[in-house]
Amino acid sequence: MPIAHVYKRDHVNTDEIIPARYLNTDDTAELALHCMEDLDTKFMDKASAGDVIVCGDDFGCGSSREHAVWAIQGAKLGAVIAHSFARIFYRNCINCGFYPIELPNALELINDGDEVEVDYANGIINNKTQSKEISFKPLPDFALEIINDGGLLNHIAKKV
Amino acid sequence: MSMTITEKILAKSAGKESVAPGDLINANVDIMMCHDVTTPPAISMLSEKGIDGVFDADRIVVTPDHFQPAKDIKSAQLLKRLDSWAKRNKIKNYYPVGRAGVCHALLPEQGHIRPGEVIIGGDSHTCTYGAFGAFSTGVGSTDLAAALATGELWFKVPESMKFVLNGSLSTGVYSKDIIIAIITRIGTDGALYRAMEFVGSTIEEMSMEARMTITNMAIEAGGKSGIIAFDDTTKEYLDGRLKNDAPYDVFTSDEDANYLSVEEFDIASLEPMVAIPNLPSNGVTIGECAGEAMDQAYIGSCTNGRIEDLRIAAEFMKGKKVAIRTIVVPATPEIWKQANDEGLLNIFYEANCVVSAPTCGACLGGFMGILADNEKCVSTTNRNFVGRMGHPTSGVYLASPATAAASAIEGKLVDPRKYM
Structure with missing residues (x-):
């Protein structure tokens, strides 16, 4: 069962998600080895496929490096849930077909270690540990189209 | 309809009479900046789709900068991928090692940044070029790939925030101190998704270089872009420098344009920050x-x-x-x-x-x-x-x-x- 890794922090930035010392590669599997390393050196030991990260405001601020999204995708994380996202990171997520979940009170509703399941189609996070269903605001339609097509380049290819 | 300078540039780029904050537009991109960290993955993404060519090589400016000259074998591989792609596509505005420089200093210096244009770059500090009265924003590799292949990119028209800077800088105080003071007041997400427009007598007294320090750090307040309107100082910097010397468009914000907020700063009393x-x-x-x-x-x-x-x-x-x-x-x-x-x-x-x-x-x-x-x-x-x-x-x-x-x-x- 996927669990939540909660960091009660705002402004978790791209240097923490994937430090620049690893930007000499764009290999997703290699980037994944260092996912969240400067936020929590133990993160990749704790995280399993499908797990989710929960943070406060402005997640992903800083660099335009899409490597931050690739590291998260490479680590096979199920979701990133944050109070809000920095603009370029948010856009990069959509472009990579990864759904950024905006939930303004996530840190009150999800505790570290809670078992959670995300139902993207219906916009619901099922917090099994606390037996509660949490709704989140779905992405706008144009962004959903891009995600459903598997990212921006597939989306453009389909339109052409 | 009254518009800000940012809205006017985006309207032009989308072939529209007017745009308003929140509108989704497809913008024609005039300049795409490519460096060694985010461009090689964009090239690979396109290659996976069977695309190696670019929409218009003349709109692309390439310079390795992050890890140049190569710092290790892996970064050498990135530089090699960038180099061979630039050569295959006969990109004339390619600055290889020896002529390469930090992208946001190099492009204006080499005359690639023109007022009224839309510029993107695979780097968050691409907002620097807004100092020239252009709309300029940083993107990731996928957006860059899409623009390289199609010459356009979707944008949501941002709301604008106005920053009014008045008074002369005292001795020992510089534009860097101003932008740190601004970010400190509004926070690293204080301008999230927004265009930061800088006006006032302090700006008018500044060199282009000092202005670029301000727009450079718009992203540190979460801004989508930073912008300073064209004036005599801009003209003086650009005259004789531009690679493309066709006439450019100069836009200014309407007096009754809408701003999400107006922040005023008394720069004369600012201390080093x-x-x-x-x-x-x-x-x-x-x-x-x-x-x-x-x-x-x-x-x-x-x-x-x-x-x-x-x-x-x-x-x-x-x-x-x-x-x-x-x-x-x-x-x-x-x-x-x-x-x-x-x-x-x-x-x-x-x-x-x-x-x-x-x-x-x-x-x-x-x-x-x-x-x-x-x-x-x-x-x-x-x-x-x-x-x-x-x-x-x-x-x-x-x-x-x-x-x-x-x-x-x-x-x-x-x-x-x-x-x-």
Whole structure:
């Protein structure tokens, strides 16, 4: 069962998600080895496929490096849930077909270690540990189209 | 309909009479900036779709900068991929190693940035070019790939925030101090998704180089773009420099344009500022942090690695020796040459500084000045996140070239006015 890794922090930035010392590669599997390393050196030991990260405001601020999204995708994380996202990171997520979940009170509703399941189609996070269903605001339609097509380049290819 | 300068540029780029904040548009992209970290993946993504060509090679400017000259085998592979792609596509605005420089210093200097245009770059500090009255924003590799292949990109028209800066800078205070003060007031997400428009008498009195320091750090407040309207100073900088000398469009905000907010700053009373670790919004006056011991000083980057910055630093170092290791990085080959011609490199040499080749280098913890555990660096760069310049326990103190140079001399944070 996927669990939540909660960091009660705002402004978790791209240097923490994937430090620049690893930007000499764009290999997703290699980037994944260092996912969240400067936020929590133990993160990749704790995280399993499908797990989710929960943070406060402005997640992903800083660099335009899409490597931050690739590291998260490479680590096979199920979701990133944050109070809000920095603009370029948010856009990069959509472009990579990864759904950024905006939930303004996530840190009150999800505790570290809670078992959670995300139902993207219906916009619901099922917090099994606390037996509660949490709704989140779905992405706008144009962004959903891009995600459903598997990212921006597939989306453009389909339109052409 | 009344519009801001940003809305006017975006309307033109989308072939529309007018746009309003929140509108989704497809913008024609005039210039695409490509460097060695984010472009090679974009090339690979396109290649996977069977695309190797580009929509219009003349709209692309390529310069390796982050890890150039190659710092290790992996970065050499990135540089090789960038180099062979630029050559295959006959990109004439390609600045290979030897002519390569820190992208946001290089493109304006080489005359690629024109008012009224839409510019994107695979780098968050692409907002720098807004100093020329252009709409300019940083994107990731996928957006860059899409623009390279199609010549256009979707945008949501941002709301604008107006920053009114009035009064003359006092001695020892610079545009870097202004932007740190602005980010400190509004926070690192204070301008999230928004266009930051800078106006006022302080801006009018500033050189283009000083203006670029301000727009460069719009992203540190979460901004989508930063913009300063065209004026005589812009014209003077551009005349005789532009690669494309066709007439350009000059836009200005309507007097009754809508702003989400208007923030006023009295610049005459501003003091030298330092953003202490680990956020650019942690600004304090030099008086609040003076005396803090440093291990390194770094003078360079797309924020403050231009000739004006090196002149300021050299003023302080002339005839003195630095007390801590000090790394000076002219941002482009032209700046390097100019600094050499003016005797600045000699001043840095005599002061015991290291002068490196143009590179982003240590600004992002790449190479050429990485910090060990618990070390502290006073730096003219733009970010001081955890581990930004090296070990996760090291700390970066963002400051002006004057504060960095004065601090280098004493080995601790120092008010530059002491030496003026």
